[in-house]
Amino acid sequence: MRILIIEDERRLAHVVKKGLIEDGFAVDLAYDGEDGMFMAETEPYDLIILDIMLPKLDGVAICRRLRQKKHNIPVIMLTAKSNVEDKVTGLDSGADDYLTKPFSFLELKSRIHALIRRSRGESSPVLKIADLTVDPIKHTVNRNKHHIKLTPKEFAILEFLMRHKDEVVSRTMLIEHVWDYNFEGLSNVVDVFVAALRKKIDGKATFKLIHTLHGVGYKISKSV
Ligand code: CA
Numbered sequence: 001m002r003i004l005i006i007e008d009e010r011r012l013a014h015v016v017k018k019g020l021i022e023d024g025f026a027v028d029l030a031y032d033g034e035d036g037m038f039m040a041e042t043e044p045y046d047l048i049i050l051d052i053m054l055p056k057l058d059g060v061a062i063c064r065r066l067r068q069k070k071h072n073i074p075v076i077m078l079t080a081k082s083n084v085e086d087k088v089t090g091l092d093s094g095a096d097d098y099l100t101k102p103f104s105f106l107e108l109k110s111r112i113h114a115l116i117r118r119s120r121g122e123s124s125p126v127l128k129i130a131d132l133t134v135d136p137i138k139h140t141v142n143r144n145k146h147h148i149k150l151t152p153k154e155f156a157i158l159e160f161l162m163r164h165k166d167e168v169v170s171r172t173m174l175i176e177h178v179w180d181y182n183f184e185g186l187s188n189v190v191d192v193f194v195a196a197l198r199k200k201i202d203g204k205a206t207f208k209l210i211h212t213l214h215g216v217g218y219k220i221s222k223s224v
Contacts, residue, residue, distance in 0.1 A: 001046040001116055001159065002026040002177045006036030006062065007078065008054050012101075016049065019105050020112075024139065024152045024159070026180040033057025040066060040073070044176050047074045047116055049108075052090060060093045067094035074115040076108070113137050120163055127162040130222050132201065132209055134162050143205060153178065154197045157190075161210070161220040170217035194218060 003025050007013040010031060017027045028043070030036035033054040040048055040062070048066075052059040063075055077095040079086045090098050096118075097111055113136060117125060127134040131144045136159050141148040150158065156178045161169055171190045175183055198210045211219045 001156070001163075002028070002044070002180065003047050003049060003112070004028050004030065004036065004039055004043070004045045005049045006030045006033065006040070006054065006059065007049065007051040008032060009051070016105070016108065019109070022152075023109060024136075024156045025112075026156065026178055028181045031055075033059070033062055037062050037065065039181075040071070041069070043181065045073055046177060047076065047112060047119075049076050049078065049112075050095070051078045052086065053080055060089055063090070063093040063095050072119075074119045076111060076115060078103070110137070116163075122163070127159070127165075129162065129165050129220060130207075130209060131205075134158055141201075143201060146204075148200050150197065150200060153193055154200070157193055157197055158201070158220075161218060164220075166219065166221045168213055168217050168219050173217070 003020055005013050005016055005027060007029070008031050013029050013031070017029055020027045028039060030039050034056040036050070036054070037057055050059045050062060059077055063077070066073065066075070075095045077090040077098040079090060079098055079100050087098050096115055099108060099111065113125065125135070125137055127136065133142045139155060141150055141155070141158065157174060160174060160177050174190050194210070202208045202210055209220055209222070211221060211224045213219060
């Protein structure tokens, strides 16, 4: 899943970015409101972490504009003060959740997971299909009760496929949601990662879950 952080406190932005990358997210940064607004409108993010006090365009204005343009992407707002008014303004502008600075990274992470889950209409925090279980919070994968070890990128691809199970996922979708803005590879990079992932998920299993739809993309499903 891919996250945009719009935050002018660069140190904080970098710390959060580093933590989220370690957690398997693809992350882009914007340091002012105008850049942030532009990126939010042009790239398909799965969630935005939005500071309120920003140069050029503030977080409340960004959120209002996104909602006016019918962008329903989940937004977590960061407020500098624990001021009730700030929270209310933030939520009224269309934010889904807020955190007061300073916040704990663990809390941010758990709210991100909850919000992504809610936005996808998923009731359980654990993703399941047939005998495969993927836990995005604990970062664990099990198939037929065997633990499977994945690299962060393989995990991110699997998580995205699981959140779109029984749907066709194109290479472009994977590039846009699993890699960040600086991705410069060729789309066959995706094929290489999926091949490695498939070997680990389906290699020893009695039936395949990851299917290739030639010229279209991939699908995780009990049947093709
Ligand atoms: Ca700020």
